[in-house]
Amino acid sequence: MGKSGHFKEAMMPLFGDSDEATAATLPQGRVPSYIADHRARLRERFMKGGATALPEYELLELILFRTIPRKDVKPLAHRLLAQFGDLNRVITAPPERLSRVSGVGQAVICDLKIFEAAAQRMARSRVMQRQVIASWDVLLDYCHTAMAHRDTEQFRVLFLDRKNVLIADEEQARGTVDHVPVYPREVAKRALELNASALILVHNHPSGDPTPSQSDISMTRKVEAALDALGIELHDHLIIGASDELSFRSEGLL
Secondary structure, three states: OOOOOOOOOOOOOOOOOOOOOHOOOOOOOOOHHHHHHHHHHHHHHHOOOOOOOOOOOHHHHHHHOOOOOOOOOOHHHHHHHHHHHHHHHHHHOOOHOOOOOOOOOOOHHHHHHHHHHHHHHHHHOOOOOEHHHHHHHHHHHHHHHHHHHOOOOOOEEEEEEOEEEEEEEEEEEEOOHHHHOOOOHHHHHHHHHOOOOOEEEEEEOOOOOOOHHHHHHHHHHHHHHHHHHOOOEEEEEEEEOOOOOEOOOOOOOO
16 A cells, blocks of 8 residues: 555566566556556555445456456456356356356466465365354355356265364266266275264255255265265255255255
8 A cells, every 4th residue: 555545556476477467568567547547446445345335347357357467358248248147157267168158268267266265265264173053054055066056066075073073075976067986885885984973965056056956866875875874974965056055864864
């Protein structure tokens, strides 16, 4: 911040990659005053009012500022939101899809993936080593953060101890847009290795509809049978949709 209290524009990008920055035709280190003033105002509004003071495209601009230091990033922010729908989907979009958007290079992709990783780490830290039943809403928030906006199915297993404390959260498999391979014996074997007493299965439906398929139901029963043989309880199977989730336990499927 300068003496006037306004944010000053960074002279160099955060990363060495300059694919995005080369689009600016200005001399090295020069930023047009209208861009610098816009960025300073946006940063001040954010610092005073927080995330709720800005629409999604402006939050995305803030993310892009350091990656693209000498160019107006508002058009790129709008292109990304038009392509993916909302900020969550932009940040969690696969790198190969992001790269198809005009103006997106490796530096932008890297920054977006850093934000995604940070968001997931923060959400995960709120549930690890905590009693799951007592923090169920927090657990659901974490599952949505980690999985709701993925383009392909992901299968995770949450391992619990005798007090229902979450001791491990592991991705077991990834699949296609409508299928993920799950091997009940491998799930049971890993539970034994971790000395887990109970499990919660979690997977997402990229379609956004958490309604279980017949294969989801069949797979769940096979995992439950493998765990029963070892005296390990299957607490629930959660299917994460775009905006809600389905619990096998609540639906009477377990």
